[in-house]
Amino acid sequence: MTQAAITARDLGRRYGRRWGLQHCSLEVPAGRVVGLVGPNGAGKSTLMNLLVGLLRPTTGELELLGDRVGPDTVLDRVSYIDQEHSLYRDFTVREMLTAGRLLNRRWDDGIATERLTELGIPLTTKVGRLSGGQRAQVALAVALAKQPELLILDEPVASLDPLARREMMSTLMAAKAERDCTIVLSSHVVSELERLCDYLVVLDHGHVKLVGDIDDLLEQHRLLVGPAATADLVSAQQNVLHREDLESRVSLLVRGIRPVGDANWRVRRVNLEELVMRYLFMSAQGAQEVAA
Numbered sequence: 001m002t003q004a005a006i007t008a009r010d011l012g013r014r015y016g017r018r019w020g021l022q023h024c025s026l027e028v029p030a031g032r033v034v035g036l037v038g039p040n041g042a043g044k045s046t047l048m049n050l051l052v053g054l055l056r057p058t059t060g061e062l063e064l065l066g067d068r069v070g071p072d073t074v075l076d077r078v079s080y081i082d083q084e085h086s087l088y089r090d091f092t093v094r095e096m097l098t099a100g101r102l103l104n105r106r107w108d109d110g111i112a113t114e115r116l117t118e119l120g121i122p123l124t125t126k127v128g129r130l131s132g133g134q135r136a137q138v139a140l141a142v143a144l145a146k147q148p149e150l151l152i153l154d155e156p157v158a159s160l161d162p163l164a165r166r167e168m169m170s171t172l173m174a175a176k177a178e179r180d181c182t183i184v185l186s187s188h189v190v191s192e193l194e195r196l197c198d199y200l201v202v203l204d205h206g207h208v209k210l211v212g213d214i215d216d217l218l219e220q221h222r223l224l225v226g227p228a229a230t231a232d233l234v235s236a237q238q239n240v241l242h243r244e245d246l247e248s249r250v251s252l253l254v255r256g257i258r259p260v261g262d263a264n265w266r267v268r269r270v271n272l273e274e275l276v277m278r279y280l281f282m283s284a285q286g287a288q289e290v291a292a
């Protein structure tokens with residue numbers, strides 16, 4: 001797999017007078033596990049709905065797996081699980097699998113039944129009688145049986161308790177290990193994505209704030225912490241993205257570190273959560289400045 005799984009160029013979607021997503025340009029390489037992060041209203045669901053063709057773009061272009069997105073173009077290569085887990089509650093699990101088989105050309109029953117048997121989820125039970133965690137697992141089994149090249153999950157664990165979250169994430173990791181598909185999953189919670197994802201897209205207020213390979217992003221950024229008295233001097237020599245004042249000390253997020261010739265300053269790596277939070281703080285400050 002060398003092609004891009006997702007290419008968006010100036011993608012935008014307006015709801016009435018308000019933009020849900022605007023000027024979204026990104027290219028996600030195939031085979032990655034992509035974390036789509038952002039606070040409420042950031043545009044995550046809008047982007048996902050555009051990806052799976054449930055919404056039409058107001059502006060721009062979108063290609064999935066090398067094909068322009070349009071009616072019926074590539075959807076049989078894409079599986080989507082929405083926040084409600086897209087299941088019929090009155091169907092038994094087996095009936096859900098039958099529906100999946102009838103509706104999907106690339107369906108492989110064995111993938112779903114093996115997974116559900118391993119998890120001890122009975123095929124004869126009605127979906128509405130399963131626990132939230134079991135329903136999520138059934139939705140995932142159905143999505144995987146379609147043998148997707150691109151699997152998109154909108155906050156797959158948001159409604160689950162911590163144990164069910166962990167199980168769902170483990171199932172996803174195992175599924176990824178078994179097949180070379182691209183996975184996109186959204187969450188508010190960065191720590192949830194850290195174990196699973198190797199690619200990051202941060203959205204806020206309908207705009208892409210940060211995108212890239214997670215290891216590269218962590219390598220490119222550093223936190224410099226030192227005395228407030230020399231903060232301006234140090235800042236002048238660095239590409240400072242964000243400054244946080246902590247009483248007599250200052251913490252600077254920099255991209256592309258240059259040598260710091262002052263022993264009172266400490267340089268340290270950022271973790272993913274800090275990086276995302278700093279970018280969201282920057283975004284919020286930018287919005288305040290625009291509003292002021």
Ligand SMILES: Nc1ncnc2c1ncn2[C@@H]1O[C@H](COP(=O)(O)OP(=O)(O)OP(=O)(O)O)[C@@H](O)[C@H]1O
Nearest residue numbers: 015019020021038039040041042043044045046047
């Ligand atoms: N159907 C709609 N009609 C009008 N505005 C909408 C609609 N759907 C989304 N929006 C607006 O578009 C923006 C982005 O919403 P979206 O649901 O994509 O964000 P999100 O990041 O998925 O949020 P959440 O984490 O709360 O689910 C928000 O301002 C939201 O109010």
